Amino acid sequence: VNVDVKLGVNKFFVDENNAHIELVENPDSVEFAKLIAACPAGLYKKDDDGSIQFDYAGCLECGTCRVLCGKTILQKWEYPVGTFGVEYRFG
Numbered sequence: 001v002n003v004d005v006k007l008g009v010n011k012f013f014v015d016e017n018n019a020h021i022e023l024v025e026n027p028d029s030v031e032f033a034k035l036i037a038a039c040p041a042g043l044y045k046k047d048d049d050g051s052i053q054f055d056y057a058g059c060l061e062c063g064t065c066r067v068l069c070g071k072t073i074l075q076k077w078e079y080p081v082g083t084f085g086v087e088y089r090f091g
């Protein structure tokens with residue numbers, strides 16, 4: 001079974017009113033490119049016109065983006081509150 005199929009069985013409880021990750025305005029494009037390559041959920045993207053896209057809803061809470069870029073890109077990185085966030089299913 002490949003990783004995409006495995007990831008597909010995780011459940012996400014998305015806190016629509018409270019993003020647990022927020023980006024700085026106008027992130028550095030070199031730093032941002034690292035996250036495009038590194039985020040296992042593929043949440044950091046660039047449109048064809050070069051504008052950046054980020055959606056926190058599928059976050060696996062792995063912390064990779066925080067470790068890689070810290071405050072150069074992220075003005076906020078917290079675990080989702082309470083019961084929000086990813087619920088891993090094993091097996």
Ligand code: SF4
Nearest residue numbers: 039059060062063065
């Ligand atoms: Fe992607 Fe992991 Fe950062 Fe979530 S914590 S946005 S899954 S790199």
